[in-house]
Amino acid sequence: MSMNLLRLFGGRNASAPVARERLQILLAHERGLLGQSDLLATLREEILAVVSKHIQLDPDKVMVKLERGKTVSTLEVDIEVPNNFDKDRKAPGERRMAG
Amino acid sequence: MAKVLVVTSGKGGVGKTTSTAALGAALAQSGQNVVVVDFDVGLRNLDLVMGAERRVVFDLINVVQGVAKLPQALIRDKRLENLWLLPASQTRDKDALTDEGVGRVIAELRSRFDWILCDSPAGIERGATLAMRYADEAVIVTNPEVSSVRDSDRIIGMLDSKTVRAERGERVEKHILITRYDPARAARGEMLNIDDILEILATPLLGIIPESQDVLKASNVGTPVTLNNAESAPARAYVDASRRLMGEELAMVVPLERKGFMNRLLGRRAA
Numbered sequence: 001m002s003m004n005l006l007r008l009f010g011g012r013n014a015s016a017p018v019a020r021e022r023l024q025i026l027l028a029h030e031r032g033l034l035g036q037s038d039l040l041a042t043l044r045e046e047i048l049a050v051v052s053k054h055i056q057l058d059p060d061k062v063m064v065k066l067e068r069g070k071t072v073s074t075l076e077v078d079i080e081v082p083n084n085f086d087k088d089r090k091a092p093g094e095r096r097m098a099g
Numbered sequence: 100m101a102k103v104l105v106v107t108s109g110k111g112g113v114g115k116t117t118s119t120a121a122l123g124a125a126l127a128q129s130g131q132n133v134v135v136v137d138f139d140v141g142l143r144n145l146d147l148v149m150g151a152e153r154r155v156v157f158d159l160i161n162v163v164q165g166v167a168k169l170p171q172a173l174i175r176d177k178r179l180e181n182l183w184l185l186p187a188s189q190t191r192d193k194d195a196l197t198d199e200g201v202g203r204v205i206a207e208l209r210s211r212f213d214w215i216l217c218d219s220p221a222g223i224e225r226g227a228t229l230a231m232r233y234a235d236e237a238v239i240v241t242n243p244e245v246s247s248v249r250d251s252d253r254i255i256g257m258l259d260s261k262t263v264r265a266e267r268g269e270r271v272e273k274h275i276l277i278t279r280y281d282p283a284r285a286a287r288g289e290m291l292n293i294d295d296i297l298e299i300l301a302t303p304l305l306g307i308i309p310e311s312q313d314v315l316k317a318s319n320v321g322t323p324v325t326l327n328n329a330e331s332a333p334a335r336a337y338v339d340a341s342r343r344l345m346g347e348e349l350a351m352v353v354p355l356e357r358k359g360f361m362n363r364l365l366g367r368r369a370a
Contacts, residue, residue, distance in 0.1 A: 014288025019245050020295045027252050027299060 040064050047077060055085045101209040104216050104344070105234040107258075109250030111221030113242045114278040117314055117324065118337070119218040120148045122238070124323035125341035127182035131213040134173065134183040138230035139220040140196060143187035149176065150321025151184050160188040163200035169207050178326055183212070193226040205233040223253060228261055235264065236272040236344075238305060242279050243291040251275070251300055274305035276340060281310045282353050306340030307353045308333050332356050 044064040051057055061080035067073060106119045116139075123135040137145035140160060146152045151174050157167035162185070169185075176182035185208075188195065208215045219230035231237060237258050241251045258271045265271065277296060284290040297304055308314075309332045317327035325334045325341075332354040339349050 016285070016288045016291050016295065019291050020299070023245055023248055023299050026249065030249075030252070031256070 040066055043075075043077075047079070051079060055081050057081060101212055102214055102236060103205060103209070103234050104214065104236045104238060105219055105231040106216060106238045106240060107219040107227065107231055107254050108221065108240040108247070109223060109227075109254040110242075110247045113240045113247050114308070114314075115221075115240050116144050116148050116218055117318065118238065118240050118276060118278065118308070119145060119216050120323040121325045121334070121337040122341050122344070123214070123216045124176075124179065124182060125325045125338045126214050126216075126344065127176070127179045128325065128338075129341065129345070130181070131345075132181045132211070133214045133216065134185055134208055134212045135216045135218060136185040136208070137187035137218050138196075138226055139218065140187045140191055140193045140226055141189065142220065143189050145218050146174075146184060146186045147321060148318050149184050149323065151176070151186070152321070155186045158186045158188040159204065160191050160195045162204050163196060169204065169211075178322075193220070193224070193229075196226070196229050198229065198232060201229050202233060223257060227254075228257065231258055231262055231271075233263055234258070234271055236274070238274050238276050239300075239302065240276050240278055241296060241300070243277060243281075243285065243293075243296060245291075248291065248296055248299060255300060255302060273302050274344075275300055275302050276305045276308065278308040279310045280307050280353060282355075304351060305343055306336050307351065308336045308340075309353050309355070311356065330357065 044062055047064065048057065048059055048062050051062075057079065063076075063078040065076040065078075067076065106115050106122070108115050116137075119135050123133045127133040135145060135149070136159065137143050138159070139145070143158075146155055154174050157172035159172070161167040162169050162172050172185055174184045174186065176184065185204075205215065217230045217234065220226040239251050239254055239258075241247050255273060258273055259265055262271050275297065277293060280293075281290055285292040293304065293307060311331060311333045313328050313331035314324055314333050317324035320327065324331065325337050328334055329338075335354040339354075342349060
């Protein structure tokens with residue numbers, strides 16, 4: 001129900017329905033944000049642990065970003081690796097992985 | 100078995116200290132051994148509301164740091180012999196509290212009391228997290244007002260993640276205590292009503308404390324409101340809430356001010 005309708009039904013002094021609707025919208029958003037930051041921190045930590053088994057990494061150069069869209073959301077992982085990370089390996093690799 | 104109960108809110112000024120004193124006194128009046136612990140280091144006030152401000156010698160920090168023994172810091176209430184206060188320090192800051200030290204003090208209190216009520220400071224920082232750290236139950240004091248409800252929601256999230264119980268995969272039993280409630284304004288749609296608050300916070304209700312002049316009167320004289328005027332509306336609401344804490348099931352009603360005959364005749368509010 002829109003805020004204007006709520007005002008109409010509740011009379012001129014009924015500000016409580018507005019408070020209720022504002023809180024519901026705000027808290028749904030804030031709970032999502034808090035949950036998300038935990039998820040991203042976990043993902044970041046675990047990705048760092050897996051990649052570190054094979055490549056020496058600067059932990060500060062691991063970025064994990066979640067973007068929520070209307071129809072599709074994307075998880076972006078950006079890891080900067082040192083230039084000579086593959087010098088002991090034969091297969092040529094990209095200097096920078098993004099995906 | 101002893102129960103550790105944190106009285107918390109996030110927001111300041113909603114009635115944590117008043118509620119800690121009133122619930123502590125109400126539990127003690129029904130025969131329980133109760134200690135109320137002030138965690139608001141640097142801004143202690145529970146001693147003042149309890150009327151024990153001139154009897155503080157040692158405090159929580161002294162006990163945490165081993166400077167004083169617990170019995171030296173505990174202050175017995177002048178009115179109820181089974182009600183005790185462990186005051187906070189007024190001169191130190193919250194960094195003087197350590198997780199391990201608080202854990203030790205709480206464990207010792209558990210062996211001496213039925214109820215340990217921890218009066219949390221406002222905010223979500225160290226003092227507040229340590230006050231809730233070892234809690235089995237939590238009373239979240241909430242005013243029917245948007246900023247208080249928002250902060251309560253935040254605190255509920257912390258109770259579910261930052262307490263020892265949460266880390267063990269157990270639950271902290273949470274209760275909402277609505278204070279400063281004005282039924283007439285809520286009925287006119289000027290104030291969030293009880294159902295709105297409970298639906299938004301998705302947490303069960305412990306009690307509704309009506310807005311009342313008796314709360315200020317009691318703190319003025321340093322007496323928990325349940326002891327100062329047992330017949331007053333907030334006192335009766337706090338007593339009901341304390342009985343629910345002990346497991347009784349009582350109908351949820353908002354106690355009303357009882358107006359004297361002359362006041363009613365003259366249409367004045369009972370003072």
